[in-house]
Amino acid sequence: MGLNADEYALILTLLGREPSYTELGMFAVMWSEHCGYKYSRPVLAYFKQYKEAMEGDGLENAGIVDIGEGLGVTMKVESHNHPSAVEPYQGAATGVGGIIRDILTMGARPIAGLNSLRFGPIRDGEGEPSVIERNRYLFEHVVAGIAGYGNCVGVPTVAGEVNFHPRYSGNPLVNAMCVGVLRLDEVTTAGATGTGNPVIYLGSATGKDGIHGATFASDALGEDNEAKRPNVQIGDPFAEKLLIEATLEALKTGAIVAIQDMGAAGLTCSTIEMASKGEVGMTVDLDLVPMREDDMTGYELMLSESQERMLCVAEKGREGEVLDVFRKWGLKAEVIGHVTDDGIVTVTRHGRIEAQVDPKLLTDHCPVYKSRIEEPEYFRRAANFDPSQLPEVDLRAALLKLLSSPDVASKRWVFEQYDQQVQTQTSLAFGAGDAAVLAPRGTKKGLALKIDGNARQAYLHPYRGGLLAVVEAARNVACTGAKPTAVTDGLNFGNPTYPHVYWQFDRAVKGIADAAEAMGTPVISGNVSFYNESDLGEVPPTPLIGMLGILEDVNQRVGLAPQSPTNLFLLEIAELEAGQAGLGASLFLSELHDREDGYPEAPFLDGERRIQQALVDGVAAGVILSAHDSSEGGLAVALAEIALHSGVSAALPEGPTLAAALFGEIPGRVVVGASDASKIESLATHHQLRLTRLGTYGSGEGLRLTLGGLDLAWSSEELRTAYESAIPQVMIH
Structure with a gap:
């Protein structure tokens, strides 16, 4: 028992x-x-x-956020990890069903589902063939379970994320989130x-x-x-x-x-x-x-x-x-x-x-119980990571490799199985923006929704990983023009009786709490899942943040790419100092050098609040026409994702190394589209942010990047093949 x-x-x-x-x-x-x-x-x-x-x-089943006009939004995330490891279809399906009922018992109509999924590697050569096959089986049937239940129950699945790591083999993570709307006098x-x-x-x-x-x-x-x-x-x-x-x-x-x-x-x-x-x-x-x-x-x-x-x-x-x-x-x-x-x-x-x-x-x-806390040796070692000692790589090939990494690559194979439009309130769907946007009936306001987490960052520096999970999710909803408002969290960790696991949990939660307080986005509900381990050891610490943002007028929301040709600018936090050039705990280091080392850069919380407010103000004023934040894979990946919609030509700001300039993961950087240079400049000045003109969007095809005398170009076909085919080619039998 x-x-x-x-x-x-x-x-x-x-x-x-x-x-x-x-x-x-x-x-x-x-x-x-x-x-x-x-x-x-x-x-x-x-x-x-x-x-x-x-x-x-x-505590009730889920917290409630007052969005004005007598309406409230309630949301919660719940894990169904162990059931999904044993019986993936029903494990995932009943996770969706359970979280919908948590929202329903608040008196709210469920209007949106989100999910965050973690699996072991699915590409050949990244593990024993039997393990890779099992991971694919779990991935396929978990997604089918979410689709099978969500599509039939009539709640649209509007956003989510999927990541892969060897230590999820045998213990996948399946976190389901639900959002509901209710009248505040009917709670x-x-x-x-x-x-x-x-x-x-x-x-x-x-x-x-x-x-x-x-x-x-x-x-x-x-x-x-x-x-x-x-x-x-x-x-x-x-x-x-x-x-x-x-x-x-x-x-x-x-x-x-x-x-x-x-x-x-x-x-x-x-x-x-x-x-x-x-x-x-x-x-x-x-x-x-x-x-x-x-x-x-x-x-x-x-x-x-x-x-x-x-x-x-x-x-x-x-x-x-x-x-x-x-x-x-x-x-x-x-x-x-x-x-x-x-x-x-x-x-x-x-x-x-x-x-x-x-x-x-x-x-x-x-x-x-309070377990003993012990800082692990790997954490002390990662402090000494020196990005300048990394061997050089072919930078042109590196971008294509990052785009085809299952962590970054298009999740179209997943989201095309989900009904995103049932209830007809979805205003911005998968792939179109950094967060989903819903237009609930009875108000002109919009709800921006996102679930996000980065286990590599949380593993190498749990406190910073907790901070980054909150500011990244907040930045994502702000990129649509919505004001970040509240958080629900899903905290997935190993055995809490192990001192290093309890240290990871303690530090990550402290990071989430500090960032949520600084951002003014209280944690209103959440879920803890411990004992996520298999014969391979415990899973990487995986704190997930479900973020709600509010748009005063849903019709003003913007996507990650502009609607027509315009100029692209980099909006960033001037005060941030990147100790490891953004390459510590990065996707670039993991994919190109097969190393998990270094620390993720710590976010500058005051600057994060300013950049989010600048995005909200800029979108509302019609100055910002699109916004896409730079995260996994750095600025080059962010620009490539925009270029998939239409051609991009940009000159990048220099970094300590060419690799750092292209692929460094510096928090608090957003690529925005704006046609009026003077207005975007005054917006940046008002919020004490640095603004750099990058180049143009929609003036041709493919991606062209210049920096430090280097001129790199990729055709649309190259980008699309790397980005779109990575997951289907291993999952479509």
């Missing part, structure tokens, strides 16, 4: 007796890392809003209240799938992965679509007092958390639970993680209104219990008490 001897002893002390088998299972899932956050809670206190929530009213709660109020089971019937899924997610994968298939739930997107419509309609009746998704830990989590949050008791008769097999035990019914299920508390006497709505939509709806005033959750099966516990024991008494 994943409990240790001390935890079992604590349960005996809290209960004053031996637990029943069902009670023990309930404690096991609620005290798992997945539900109890026992290793992460001390570190998450770095987040101001999380700390306030822990000390105050507690729902998960806290049960009202003695005598009926407790209602809603949605699909309960089966034997997904039992102990939360404890499965709180342990390392091992040789018995195949035996853990029963821990993976099975999703039904059509049932979820009905559940969305029925829930939103039932909430409008006003008869629902509280509602929660039956997510990790199923009925246990929803009954215990709702009772604990509302400081009430609850009786639950499991005989009344709709079940797929009538021989299910109380233990199985309480711990099953069957999908597309919710639990709600209705006003006494008005339960018929709720039941009628769900039954009209063809969904199961049954009263299975009542709210009590004794502060105890009592669960029965066949007239026998299966569990009788104070819910606070499971929610508030979960042990909290």
Whole structure:
């Protein structure tokens, strides 16, 4: 069950007796890392809003951002890593389904899905053939699972990212994010209240799938992965679509007092958390639970993680209104219990008490651990990386190699499997801009959405990696003209009992917290996933940032390339000093020199805030016609990505070396299109930013770069072949 001897002893002390088998299972899932956050809670206190929530009213399923006009946006990211390693299609599909229900139970209509995926290498020669084949299989079926569920449920998948690294072989990362819109006067709660109020089971019937899924997610994968298939739930997107419509309609009746998704830990989590949050008791008769097999035990019914299920508390006497709505939509709806005033959750099966516990024991008494922290040797060694000692490479060939790296190359093979336009609110889709932009109905405002993370940077310098993840995601939404507003995070790490892993986690979270505070983008929700390791060791630390930006007028949003021929400028932070020329922890170093070394450059937070504001102001004023930030692969890759839309000719500013000038990853650099030089100059001056005229866009074809007497050119066909064919050529059989 994943409990240790001390935890079992604590349960005996809290209960004053031996637990029943069902009670023990309930404690096991609620005290798992997945539900109890026992290793992460001390570190998450770095987040101001999380700390306030822990000390105050507690956290709901996802945070809410007020965007004005009486509207709010709610968003959250959730991992489904272990299920996806064992059963990739259903693991990914149910990850999408679960995060949609988290948004739904806030009273919000889900309007967008995003995802962040990590796999081992998929190119021949980068590992054992059997390992490469398995990675391709996982990649193919995870993407199919997201598409299969998202496309059927009617929520557009609008943005995402995919990266590859040898240490994700055997333990892929699958993080799903969902965004919803709601009226602020219609926010729902998960806290049960009202003695005598009926407790209602809603949605699909309960089966034997997904039992102990939360404890499965709180342990390392091992040789018995195949035996853990029963821990993976099975999703039904059509049932979820009905559940969305029925829930939103039932909430409008006003008869629902509280509602929660039956997510990790199923009925246990929803009954215990709702009772604990509302400081009430609850009786639950499991005989009344709709079940797929009538021989299910109380233990199985309480711990099953069957999908597309919710639990709600209705006003006494008005339960018929709720039941009628769900039954009209063809969904199961049954009263299975009542709210009590004794502060105890009592669960029965066949007239026998299966569990009788104070819910606070499971929610508030979960042990909290702080591991020893140890700075690893590789981190101290990376401080001495000297980019000037790198051997020279063919710079022309280097750009093509970077463009064909699966980390940079076009993800068209992925996103063409997703329905991006369902609900018809998508204003800027995959490949057109640095973030997706949605135009929600009922307002002229736009929502810019992005999920982003760089594990190479987070591994080599976790604190800077945390900082960079936030400022990069903020810069991406600002490149569309949106003001960065709020963050949801997905924190994926190895075993927290290892001192170097806990150090990575602590430093990365501190970086995220510091950057979020400086950017004015609070962390409003998130997820922690530990124990991501396989026989190859733990995965690289992978903190992911989901960023929301707000556009005052969605019609003003811009893409990464201009709509017509114009001038290109480099907008950058003047104060930044690049200690390792932007080549430490870079894609260039990894792809061209097969080295992971050095530190990523630290962002200058005050300058990041200024450049983001300059982008928002410049787009709103019509001065900035396009914006694309320079990140992985440096300025040459950013310009090549723009040149794929139409020809670019540019003279680059010089760097310490030619490689650094082309491929150095300097934070806080954005290539903007602008037709009026004097207006863009005054904008840069006003925000204390450096502006350099690079050249022209749309005056021919291909890419031409000049620097330091060097003249390099690539044809459109060369760029397109490298960029577009890299993933299809290994994935299309």
